[in-house]
Amino acid sequence: MFHERQREFGRTLTAIQLHQQGHHGWSLLHQALDDLLSTKDAIFCRLLNAVWAARPDISDAHLVTLIGAAVRQIAQRERETAVLFDSSRDVATRLDILRQLVMQNEAELGKQICGRSNSFTGARRFLAPQLIIGGFAAEHQIDEVRFLDLGTGLGILPRQLNNEVVYNRFAKDLVWDPWEPEYRVIPLTVRYGVDAPPLPNMDWVRACYGPSRYYEERFQELMWSFEQTAGVESDVLIRELDMLDLPRLADFILTNQFNVVTCNFALFQYAQSVQEAVERCVVQNMASPGLFLTMNPSHALLRPGCQVRGRLVGNTSELQLADASDAHLIGTIIAGTDLPFIIGQRKRAGSE
Numbered sequence: 001m002f003h004e005r006q007r008e009f010g011r012t013l014t015a016i017q018l019h020q021q022g023h024h025g026w027s028l029l030h031q032a033l034d035d036l037l038s039t040k041d042a043i044f045c046r047l048l049n050a051v052w053a054a055r056p057d058i059s060d061a062h063l064v065t066l067i068g069a070a071v072r073q074i075a076q077r078e079r080e081t082a083v084l085f086d087s088s089r090d091v092a093t094r095l096d097i098l099r100q101l102v103m104q105n106e107a108e109l110g111k112q113i114c115g116r117s118n119s120f121t122g123a124r125r126f127l128a129p130q131l132i133i134g135g136f137a138a139e140h141q142i143d144e145v146r147f148l149d150l151g152t153g154l155g156i157l158p159r160q161l162n163n164e165v166v167y168n169r170f171a172k173d174l175v176w177d178p179w180e181p182e183y184r185v186i187p188l189t190v191r192y193g194v195d196a197p198p199l200p201n202m203d204w205v206r207a208c209y210g211p212s213r214y215y216e217e218r219f220q221e222l223m224w225s226f227e228q229t230a231g232v233e234s235d236v237l238i239r240e241l242d243m244l245d246l247p248r249l250a251d252f253i254l255t256n257q258f259n260v261v262t263c264n265f266a267l268f269q270y271a272q273s274v275q276e277a278v279e280r281c282v283v284q285n286m287a288s289p290g291l292f293l294t295m296n297p298s299h300a301l302l303r304p305g306c307q308v309r310g311r312l313v314g315n316t317s318e319l320q321l322a323d324a325s326d327a328h329l330i331g332t333i334i335a336g337t338d339l340p341f342i343i344g345q346r347k348r349a350g351s352e
């Protein structure tokens with residue numbers, strides 16, 4: 001059962017060790033998983049088969065990240081398994097520890113991998129939506145933004161909007177080219193975030209961060225953002241909603257009359273036809289004038305970078321709004337050709 005799929009998954013594990021993300025701590029685990037699969041470990045193969053039976057459409061790339069997070073979650077509480085991420089330990093020791101971890105935690109691993117998504121959350125991702133939504137509201141003279149974030153994770157983005165302290169700290173590390181949109185306060189009246197059930201908790205989100213100094217810094221930024229935005233906690237409503245359930249999604253958007261919806265780093269994991277169906281459902285049910293913003297990796301996670309795209313209610317074309325050099329929004333972000341169409345004004349990069 002699933003023999004060809006196992007071989008293909010093995011090829012993905014080998015290829016992913018060369019991926020830039022590996023440099024942020026995951027490659028040791030990818031190597032150990034590759035080795036475990038090569039030995040045809042019966043329990044690991046049984047676990048993989050159970051996942052493929054439960055989630056036939058899961059991509060290899062998503063499965064690798066889910067196994068990583070599920071193993072890391074266990075390693076965080078069982079200190080002796082932390083050696084899995086310790087490059088000073090030899091390959092055979094790490095393989096042995098992984099074999100035991102899988103054997104002792106097969107049921108838990110299966111539950112997490114079958115039931116969850118990768119919930120890595122970027123604390124800086126709101127930088128682009130802040131400027132684009134603020135400009136959109138000003139350009140269209142919208143005095144009430146009813147906001148929804150799809151695939152929100154813990155709901156940090158809806159909290160961060162309009163927080164100038166958080167914005168100013170992170171904006172320093174993101175350079176717009178060739179021009180920078182103006183910061184504007186968004187006239188937010190409603191802030192919602194939804195994620196698929198079961199809602200991710202902090203423990204799971206933490207496990208989705210790579211075991212490296214780089215990701216430790218990103219996680220600290222997330223924690224700091226939660227502290228800084230504690231004042232709006234009660235304004236942000238988080239709900240369980242599977243956005244693939246299109247009738248429910250449509251009803252939720254219509255009922256709440258959302259006119260700005262974002263969806264960051266969630267849609268890319270689905271087939272193109274599924275992404276398009278969700279986008280159509282969102283845009284057809286939003287209030288007008290309305291803006292749907294998406295952010296997705298540029299190169300299917302094989303290289304850094306992300307694309308910010310938009311759709312206006314009543315207009316079928318996809319708008320090129322920005323391209324960032326790094327999915328964590330550190331570095332450079334190129335203003336897209338359609339950005340002036342949305343926000344109607346330009347400010348040269350570096351001008352006052």
Ligand SMILES: C[S@@+](CC[C@H](N)C(=O)[O-])C[C@H]1O[C@@H](n2cnc3c(N)ncnc32)[C@H](O)[C@@H]1O
Nearest residue numbers: 117119121122151153195196242243264265266
């Ligand atoms: C990689 S995280 C991104 C979190 C956050 N939006 C960000 O960009 O930092 C993707 C999130 O989308 C959620 N997600 C995936 N499929 C979903 C679905 N069908 N409905 C709702 N949320 C979903 C996952 O649970 C996860 O929390």
